[in-house]
Amino acid sequence: MGRGWRSHGEAPAVLTRRSPWLTEDLDPIRDLARTFFAKEVAPHQERFAAQQHVDRELWHKAGEVGLLCPSIPETYGGGGGTFAHEAVIYQEQARAGDSSFGIGVHSGIVAHYLLGYGTEEQKRRWLPRLASGELVGAIAMTEPGAGSDLQGITTRAVRDGEEYVLTGAKTFITNGSQAGLVIVVAKTDPAAGARGVSLLVVETDGAEGFRRGRVLHKVGLHGQDTAELFFDDVRVPAANLLGGQEGQGFVQLMQQLPQERLIIAVSSIAALERAVEVTVDYVKQRKAFGRELLGFQNTRFVLAECATEAAVTRSFVDDCVQRHLTGELDAATAAMAKWWSTDRLCRVVDECVQLFGGYGYMTEYPIARAWTDARVQRIYGGTNEIMKELIARSL
Numbered sequence: 001m002g003r004g005w006r007s008h009g010e011a012p013a014v015l016t017r018r019s020p021w022l023t024e025d026l027d028p029i030r031d032l033a034r035t036f037f038a039k040e041v042a043p044h045q046e047r048f049a050a051q052q053h054v055d056r057e058l059w060h061k062a063g064e065v066g067l068l069c070p071s072i073p074e075t076y077g078g079g080g081g082t083f084a085h086e087a088v089i090y091q092e093q094a095r096a097g098d099s100s101f102g103i104g105v106h107s108g109i110v111a112h113y114l115l116g117y118g119t120e121e122q123k124r125r126w127l128p129r130l131a132s133g134e135l136v137g138a139i140a141m142t143e144p145g146a147g148s149d150l151q152g153i154t155t156r157a158v159r160d161g162e163e164y165v166l167t168g169a170k171t172f173i174t175n176g177s178q179a180g181l182v183i184v185v186a187k188t189d190p191a192a193g194a195r196g197v198s199l200l201v202v203e204t205d206g207a208e209g210f211r212r213g214r215v216l217h218k219v220g221l222h223g224q225d226t227a228e229l230f231f232d233d234v235r236v237p238a239a240n241l242l243g244g245q246e247g248q249g250f251v252q253l254m255q256q257l258p259q260e261r262l263i264i265a266v267s268s269i270a271a272l273e274r275a276v277e278v279t280v281d282y283v284k285q286r287k288a289f290g291r292e293l294l295g296f297q298n299t300r301f302v303l304a305e306c307a308t309e310a311a312v313t314r315s316f317v318d319d320c321v322q323r324h325l326t327g328e329l330d331a332a333t334a335a336m337a338k339w340w341s342t343d344r345l346c347r348v349v350d351e352c353v354q355l356f357g358g359y360g361y362m363t364e365y366p367i368a369r370a371w372t373d374a375r376v377q378r379i380y381g382g383t384n385e386i387m388k389e390l391i392a393r394s395l
Helices: 024-051 056-065 083-095 103-117 120-132 190-196 249-285 297-325 331-361 366-378 384-393
Strands: 137-140 156-160 163-174 181-187 197-203 210-215 226-237
Touching: 024 056, 024 083, 056 120, 083 103, 083 249, 083 297, 103 120, 103 137, 103 181, 103 197, 103 249, 120 181, 137 163, 156 181, 163 181, 163 197, 181 249, 190 197, 197 226, 197 249, 249 297, 249 331, 249 366, 297 331, 331 366, 331 384
Parallel strands: 137 181
Antiparallel strands: 156 163, 163 226, 181 197, 210 226
């Protein structure tokens, strides 16, 4: 892990171990991402939070420099890299303190549904436009009455000739207000249970009956575009059925969710390490009763625990990344990585806030924003309770 991104002093030695999968050929994209977030994103955090989304132009800028779809083959307009290229971008985003730019969903999730299951025509039609930033991608799973239980969705897609008529409502959709392409989870055969779920790709521009609801006010992630989407008898070409065959949606979702959960884990451990670093900086500078806060045994013991949890979590997540790169990461281990890293993130950030005292509760301090941003990590991507259930089923 690099040290140059820090704004104060040197990173604690325990947090500077270079991940074994972080090869030298990844350094250029890591440096590019670090520079991009420092220049194009970090200075605008307050404005993004106020408007509840990033500037639309940011997507074009990211596409121009090659930060969108880095693990999509060059044939389809991507960077031709691996998940490791994705991971270093998400790390640098977390280390920059950004929680606004929804590139993880766009590049690491939406693009890979298209790559993994799309027909050749679908891949050539949509992937280059995602890679350039012409299209912003979103995936619409969650509904007002159905969250982690995807079999409980009520959105319907009824075949009518060469079209599907799509009806339903989705909520908590990342990139929702800016998305030009939305992968919608719908039931094409309500009587078939999981076998009746399909994924339809909706191009929102000019789609009659499609409308966006509120950009939702959240406890954290204030700059992230999280919206409601409504589909009122939207006619979608049958050619937009992902993969061209009905009833494959649930299998497609189950196969892709481990990568989504690994993305969350990668971002979580980077955010955890950042929280420890900024707290170490603070307690070295802040004084109480005539000495630095770091001089108090309680401060040293708390930070020792936090640094240890960071090191242990980093080792586990690194192992998961390595296994994913070789095609060996199973769903249960991905669930372990997701629940463990997000749970540790929330615990460690809370301890760090306490060491900041009253300043830790002030939103102008990065640790306060990290605290509010962290909490949802235990919920989205499947709640941590669901992760434990998945792990238990594998025992």
